[in-house]
Amino acid sequence: MKAKMDAGELAVGMIVRLMRNVEIAAIAKSAGFDSLYVDLEHCSFSLETVSQISLTAAALGVTPLVRVAGIDTAEIGRVLESGAQGVIIPHMETKADAELVVEAAKFPPRGRRSLLGINPHTLFKGGPAAEVMEKMDAATLVVGMIESVDAIEKADEIASVDGLDMLHVGTNDLCNSLGVPGQLDHPDVRDAYAHIASVCRARGKHLGIGGLNSRPDIAREIIGLGARYVSAGSDTGFLMNAATSAARAFA
Secondary structure (H helix, E strand, C coil), X not given: XXXXXXXXXXXXXXXXXXXXXXHXXXXXXXXXXXXXXEECCCCCCCHHHHHHHHHHHHHHCCEEEEECCCCCHHHHHHHHHCCCCEEEECCCCCHHHHHHHXXXXXXXXXXXXXXXXXXXXXCCCCCCHHHHHHHHHHHCEEEEEECCHHHHHCHHHHHCCCCCCEEEEEHHHHHHHHCCCCCCCCHHHHHHHHHHHHHHHHHCCEEEEECCCCCHHHHHHHHHCCCCEEEEEEHHHHXXXXXXXXXXXXX
């Protein structure tokens, strides 16, 4: 996923909130997704479940990410050690937030992540410590979610932090912060995206789109601004939409 975005291509991901078994990784692969992310902010999955899904997804060539519940350095470290290839941090508000997250997600000298030489990312093979840390740092995606008016205003400061790879806009929470709940096509929302896109271009960061799976028309507009990642929906949403459509077909 990271290499694809770095090459200027669009990566498409799905959110996992419902399916606890490793089969969800195979479904994501067969469906054509580049990545999946387990949403610990909005589900009750255990760390063991996160690990099993992450290891299976990685083996299948689908980048496993985890959205943690908040800026918890211990949780960031544990999900990365369990096999996630990146972390998504909700409600990133300040430069200090970004610095704290990078410090937890990256190895010295940039951060303070503890090295376990034989780990899921190396398929439990050992190697020179400096080489292992360099390769794992390069492969680890660090994403900050921009979801408030304050975060929009401080976006340039946040994006200035070395080691932060993406600003991912959470459109629904942003709408709430702007005082236009549910109005995904509101001009203020579009202006916010345009501002974040400009910041990302200037700072060399990727722009991510979240919460617009019901409005692919708007998402395509943002992709035109340079977005390199889009969340296309969740397993819960996919199941409900398909089930509702099937029930109506026989009503």
